[in-house]
Amino acid sequence: MEKKELLVEAKNxxxxxxxxxxTRTKAxxxxxxxxxxxxxxxxxxESGSGKSVTSMSILQLILxxxxxxxxxxxxxxxxxxxxxxPESEQARAIRGGKIGMIFQEPMTSLNPILTVGYQISExxxxxxxxxxxxxxxxxxxxxxxxxxANPEIRYNQYPLEFSGGMRQRIMIAMVLAAKxxxxxxxxxxxxxxxxxxxxxxxxxxxxxxxxxxxVIIVTHNLGLVARYADRIYxxxxxxxxxxxxxxxxxxxxxxxxxxxxxxAVPRLDDPKDRxxxxxxxxPPNPAEMPTYCKFYARCPFREDxxxxxxxxxxxxxxxxxxxxCYLTREEIEAKHxxxxxxxxxxxxxxxxxxxCLEVDHLRMSFPLYRGMMKRKIGEVHAVQxxxxxxxxxxxLGIVGESGCGKxxxxxxxxxxxxxxxxxxxxxxxxxxxxxxxxxxxIRSKITMIFQDPFSSLDPRQTAESIVGEPLKINHLVHSKxxxxxxxxxxxxxxxxNPAYRTRVPREFSGxxxxxxxxxxxxxxxxxxxxxxxxxxxxxxxxxxQVINLLEDxxxxxxxxxxxxxxxxxxxxxxxxxxxxxxxxxxxxTAKAETLYENPLHPYTKALLSAVPISDPKVEAGRERIxxxxxxxxxxxxxxxxxxxxxxxxxxxxxxAEVPTLRDxxxxxxxxxxxxx
Amino acid sequence: xxxxxxxxxxxxxxxxxREQRQRDIRRFFHTMFSRRIVIIGAVGxxxxxxxxxxxxxxAPYDPNAVDILNKFxxxxxxxxxxxxxxxxxxxxxxxYGTRVSILTGxxxxxxxxxxGCLLGMVASFYGGTVDKLLIAAxxxxxxxxxxxxxxxxxxxxxxxxLNMAVILCITTIPGxxxxxxxxxxxxxxxDYILAAKLSGENKLKIMIKHVLPNSISPIxxxxxxxxxxxxxxxxxxSFLGIGIKIPTASWGSIINEARPYLMTSPLYVLxxxxxxxxLIISLNLLxxxxxxxxxxxLRGA
Numbered sequence: 001m002e003k004k005e006l007l008v009e010a011k012n013x014x015x016x017x018x019x020x021x022x023t024r025t026k027a028x029x030x031x032x033x034x035x036x037x038x039x040x041x042x043x044x045x046e047s048g049s050g051k052s053v054t055s056m057s058i059l060q061l062i063l064x065x066x067x068x069x070x071x072x073x074x075x076x077x078x079x080x081x082x083x084x085x086p087e088s089e090q091a092r093a094i095r096g097g098k099i100g101m102i103f104q105e106p107m108t109s110l111n112p113i114l115t116v117g118y119q120i121s122e123x124x125x126x127x128x129x130x131x132x133x134x135x136x137x138x139x140x141x142x143x144x145x146x147x148x149a150n151p152e153i154r155y156n157q158y159p160l161e162f163s164g165g166m167r168q169r170i171m172i173a174m175v176l177a178a179k180x181x182x183x184x185x186x187x188x189x190x191x192x193x194x195x196x197x198x199x200x201x202x203x204x205x206x207x208x209x210x211x212x213x214x215v216i217i218v219t220h221n222l223g224l225v226a227r228y229a230d231r232i233y234x235x236x237x238x239x240x241x242x243x244x245x246x247x248x249x250x251x252x253x254x255x256x257x258x259x260x261x262x263x264a265v266p267r268l269d270d271p272k273d274r275x276x277x278x279x280x281x282x283p284p285n286p287a288e289m290p291t292y293c294k295f296y297a298r299c300p301f302r303e304d305x306x307x308x309x310x311x312x313x314x315x316x317x318x319x320x321x322x323x324x325c326y327l328t329r330e331e332i333e334a335k336h337x338x339x340x341x342x343x344x345x346x347x348x349x350x351x352x353x354x355x356c357l358e359v360d361h362l363r364m365s366f367p368l369y370r371g372m373m374k375r376k377i378g379e380v381h382a383v384q385x386x387x388x389x390x391x392x393x394x395x396l397g398i399v400g401e402s403g404c405g406k407x408x409x410x411x412x413x414x415x416x417x418x419x420x421x422x423x424x425x426x427x428x429x430x431x432x433x434x435x436x437x438x439x440x441x442i443r444s445k446i447t448m449i450f451q452d453p454f455s456s457l458d459p460r461q462t463a464e465s466i467v468g469e470p471l472k473i474n475h476l477v478h479s480k481x482x483x484x485x486x487x488x489x490x491x492x493x494x495x496x497n498p499a500y501r502t503r504v505p506r507e508f509s510g511x512x513x514x515x516x517x518x519x520x521x522x523x524x525x526x527x528x529x530x531x532x533x534x535x536x537x538x539x540x541x542x543x544x545q546v547i548n549l550l551e552d553x554x555x556x557x558x559x560x561x562x563x564x565x566x567x568x569x570x571x572x573x574x575x576x577x578x579x580x581x582x583x584x585x586x587x588x589t590a591k592a593e594t595l596y597e598n599p600l601h602p603y604t605k606a607l608l609s610a611v612p613i614s615d616p617k618v619e620a621g622r623e624r625i626x627x628x629x630x631x632x633x634x635x636x637x638x639x640x641x642x643x644x645x646x647x648x649x650x651x652x653x654x655x656a657e658v659p660t661l662r663d664x665x666x667x668x669x670x671x672x673x674x675x676x
Numbered sequence: 677x678x679x680x681x682x683x684x685x686x687x688x689x690x691x692x693x694r695e696q697r698q699r700d701i702r703r704f705f706h707t708m709f710s711r712r713i714v715i716i717g718a719v720g721x722x723x724x725x726x727x728x729x730x731x732x733x734x735a736p737y738d739p740n741a742v743d744i745l746n747k748f749x750x751x752x753x754x755x756x757x758x759x760x761x762x763x764x765x766x767x768x769x770x771x772y773g774t775r776v777s778i779l780t781g782x783x784x785x786x787x788x789x790x791x792g793c794l795l796g797m798v799a800s801f802y803g804g805t806v807d808k809l810l811i812a813a814x815x816x817x818x819x820x821x822x823x824x825x826x827x828x829x830x831x832x833x834x835x836x837x838l839n840m841a842v843i844l845c846i847t848t849i850p851g852x853x854x855x856x857x858x859x860x861x862x863x864x865x866x867d868y869i870l871a872a873k874l875s876g877e878n879k880l881k882i883m884i885k886h887v888l889p890n891s892i893s894p895i896x897x898x899x900x901x902x903x904x905x906x907x908x909x910x911x912x913x914s915f916l917g918i919g920i921k922i923p924t925a926s927w928g929s930i931i932n933e934a935r936p937y938l939m940t941s942p943l944y945v946l947x948x949x950x951x952x953x954x955l956i957i958s959l960n961l962l963x964x965x966x967x968x969x970x971x972x973x974l975r976g977a
Contacts, residue, residue: 414874415874416870416873416874439876440876443874443875443876444875444876447874447875448871448874450867450870450871451867452867455866455867455868456866456867456868456870456871457868458868458872458886458890459890460889460890461886469872469875469877470875470876473875473876473877474875474876502693502696503696504696520871520875524875
C-alpha cells in the first residue's frame with residue numbers, strides 16, 4: 001500500500017503540569033505520531049497513560065498552568081502549529097475546522113439550553129462562512145447522514161430530548177458539519193451501551209469513507225481498536241511504548257506491556273478454563289514518574305539496563321512496527337519460557353447440585369407520578385417476571401444493557417427493595433417479603449460487592465472498621481483477639497497487607513479499594529455474593545487481578561456468585577451460566593460456552609456480535625449483526641416481545657404476544673417464538 | 677498484588693493512628709493557609725478573641741464609669757481614643773464591646789448549628805410528613821426578612837445579651853437545617869450507606885456512625901461564616917437601640933450614640949465601625965480558608 005498524504009504529524013510532544021512546589025510532572029513525555037489521509041488510528045492506554053492529554057495537546061486545549069512543547073504539523077498550516085499559540089487565528093482554524101473532536105460525555109458536550117439544530121448550524125457558519133439558510137440546509141443533511149430520523153423536526157429539539165446514543169450522533173454531526181479532515185474520538189463510546197457503541201463506531205467508520213476524514217480513536221478498549229483501527233499506538237506513562245499495524249501488533253506484540261495487556265483482558269472467544277494473567281502492581285504515580293522505562297516496576301522481564309535510560313523507539317522486523325524496549329522479542333520469549341508455564345487452568349471449583357438461591361416470577365415496578373397533586377399515572381416495570389436459580393458454588397452471570405433491570409433485580413435479592421410480586425428462595429426460605437427483623441440473619445449470608453470502589457466505602461472509616469463492621473453487627477466474633485485475627489485473615493485473603501488496616505479509603509488505589517469491598521462482603525461468611533459490576537470501574541490491567549481474586553476465592557470458599565455486568569467478555573469469562581436480560585425480562589439462559597458458540601435469541605446474537613474481540617484476525621472473520629434503533633425506554637415498552645421493534649425476524653405475533661422462556665436442552669432456555 | 681513493602685510491625689496500632697491523625701491535621705492547616713490572605717483573617721480573628729478574653733486587663737477604665745465633666749475629650753495619653761457623650765472612656769467601651777459582639781455571635785451560631793444539625797438529621801431520617809413539616813417551617817422563617825423577624829422577636833422577648841443570642845440563633849437555624857438535610861440526604865444515597873444497611877446495621881446507628889460524620893463539614897463551614905453575620909446583625913439591632921440594653925457597651929450602640937456627632941468628633945463613630953469591619957472581614961477570610969480546607973474535592977491522595 002503506498003503511503004497516503006500526511007495530515008497530522010506530531011513530533012516529540014511534551015506536556016507538563018505543575019506539581020507540588022515548583023516541580024512539574026510530565027503527563028505526555030515525548031510523543032510522536034502521524035496520521036495519514038483516510039486512516040483510522042487507535043491511541044490505546046489505561047487511565048493516566050497520557051492518551052487524552054496527547055490529543056488535547058495537539059488541539060492546544062491544554063489550559064495554563066499546563067505547558068505543551070514539541071512540534072505539530074497540520075496539513076495546510078505552515079510551520080509548527082504550536083508556535084501560533086492557543087488563541088491564534090490558526091489554532092482556531094485547526095480546532096473544529098481542520099480537526100474535530102468528540103468527547104466521552106454526550107450529556108455535557110452539548111449546550112442544554114440551545115436546540116441541536118442551532119448548535120450544528122452555528123458551527124457550520126463559523127467554519128464554512130455560509131449564511132444561515134445554507135447552514136440549516138447543511139445541518140439537516142448532516143443529521144440525516146448520521147442516522148437521525150426526521151431531521152427537519154428534530155432540528156428544533158433540545159439535547160434533553162435525545163438519548164445518549166442519539167446525542168453522540170448529534171455531536172458527530174456537529175463536528176463533521178464543519179468538514180474537518182481529522183476526527184478525534186476521545187473515549188467517545190465508553191459511556192454507551194455495547195450495541196449503541198457498535199452502531200456509533202460503525203457510523204464513524206462509514207463516514208470516514210464517505211466524507212474522506214481520518215480518525216484518531218482514543219480508548220482503553222483493546223477490542224475496539226482491533227475491530228475499527230488500522231494502525232495502533234500503545235501508550236503507557238506518557239510514552240508511546242509500541243506502534244504498528246493492527247495485524248502486526250496483535251500477532252507479534254513486542255513490548256512487555258502490550259503482551260501483558262493482551263494476556264490480562266478476557267476475550268469472548270476464550271476457552272472456558274483460561275486463567276487471566278494480570279499485570280502486577282499499579283500504573284506509576286505521576287508524582288514519582290521514573291526517568292527510565294515507566295513500565296519497569298511492573299515488568300516481569302526487567303533487567304538492570306532498563307533502569308539506566310529510557311529506551312528509544314526502535315524498529316522491529318515488520319514494516320512500520322516500533323517498540324520502546326531494550327529486549328528483543330526473542331529475548332522476551334526465552335525469558336517467558338524460562339519462567340515456566342504458570343498454571344494456565346483456573347483453579348478447580350465444585351458446583352453442587354443443591355440450589356442455593358432461586359428466584360420465581362419476580363416482578364418489581366416503580367410508581368410514576370405526575371402533576372401538582374402527584375397523581376399516580378402508571379408504573380415502570382423494571383423487572384418483569386424473572387425466574388432463575390443458582391446452585392451452590394456456581395457463578396451465574398447476568399448481562400444486559402442499561403435499563404434492562406439487572407441492578408433492580410440485584411437490589412430485590414439483597415432486599416434493598418421489596419419486590420412487588422414473586423418469590424426469592426434462599427435455601428428454600430422465601431425472603432421476598434420478609435420483615436426487616438427476620439431478615440437480619442439472612443443479610444449476613446447474602447452480601448454484595450459494589451461497582452464503584454470510591455462511593456461504596458465510607459471515606460471516614462478505617463479499612464479495619466469497614467471490614468470489621470459486619471463481624472460486629474452479626475456478633476460473629478467474641479473477643480478483641482478473635483476480631484483482630486479475623487481481620488488479618490480477611491485482609492490476607494483478598495491480598496491486602498494487614499498492616500494497612502488503619503488506613504482510610506483514600507489512601508488505597510482503585511483496585512485495592514475493590515479488594516476492601518470484597519473483604520467486607522466476605523466477612524460474614526456468606527453463601528451468596530452479588531457482584532454488581534465489580535470490575536467495570538477499574539483499569540484493564542487491574543481488572544484481571546480482581547477477576548482472578550474472585551475466581552480463587554470461589555474455589556477456596558465455595559461461595560456462589562451472581563455476577564452482574566454489561567461487559568459480555570468478562571461475564572463469559574467468569575460465569576458458569578449466563579442469563580441475558582432485556583427490558584426487565586430474561587431473553588436467554590445458557591451455559592457460558594453454549595451462549596457464545598450457539599446463541600439462539602436474536603438479541604443475544606446481536607449483543608455478542610457487538611462486543612469486539614481483541615484480535616483483528618478473528619474480528620475480520622466475524623459476522624456482524626446490525627441492530628435497528630436503540631434500547632427503548634422502559635416507559636415505552638412494546639406490547640409483545642420487548643425486543644420486537646429492533647428484531648429483524650419479528651412477526652405480528654411477536655408484536656402482540658410475549659414469548660415465555662422455553663427449555664431448549666442442555667441447560668439452554670430461550671424466550672423467542674422462533675424456537676417453538 | 678501490588679508492590680509494597682511491609683510497614684514495620686513494631687509500631688503499635690495506637691501510634692500509627694496517632695501519626696495518621698497528625699498527618700491529617702497538618703494537611704488541613706496546610707491547605708487552609710495555602711492562601712496568604714487566610715493568615716491575615718486568622719490573625720485578625722485571634723486578635724479580637726484575645727481582646728475579648730482579656731478585656732478587664734486591657735481596658736484602662738470601667739466602660740460604664742461616667743465622667744460628665746470630661747465629655748468629648750480628644751485623643752490623649754489618658755484616654756487613648758478620647759471619651760464619649762457621658763465622658764466614658766471610648767477605648768474601654770470598644771474593648772468590652774468586643775466581648776459582647778463575639779459572645780453573642782459565637783453562642784448564637786453554636787446553638788443554631790447544633791439545633792439545625794439535629795433537626796436536619798431528623799428531617800432526612802424520617803422523611804415524609806416530618807420532613808415536609810420541617811421544611812415548610814424553614815421556608816416560612818426564611819420568607820420573613822431576618823432583621824424584621826429579629827426585631828419582632830426582640831420586642832416580644834425584650835433585649836439583653838442572652839435574648840439577643842437566642843433570637844439570632846432562631847434566624848440562623850433554617851439555613852443550617854436545610855444545609856444539613858441536603859448534605860445528609862446526599863450522603864444517604866451513597867453505596868456505603870446501602871452497604872451498611874445490607875449488612876444489617878440499624879438505621880439510627882447508620883445515621884450516627886456514617887451519615888453524621890460525612891455530612892457535617894458544610895455545617896462547620898457555614899457556622900464559621902455565620903458568626904460574622906450574627907455579629908453584624910447584633911450590631912445592627914443595637915444600632916437601632918433594640919438590642920443590647922444600655923449601658924452595656926456594644927459596637928452597635930456606640931455607633932448609634934455617636935451618630936449625631938459624626939461631624940464634630942468623627943473618631944467616635946469611626947472607631948467602632950472600623951472594629952466591626954475588621955472583625956467581619958477577618959472572620960469571613962478565615963471561613964473561606966476553612967471552606968477550602970474542608971472541601972472534599974480538594975482533598976485526597
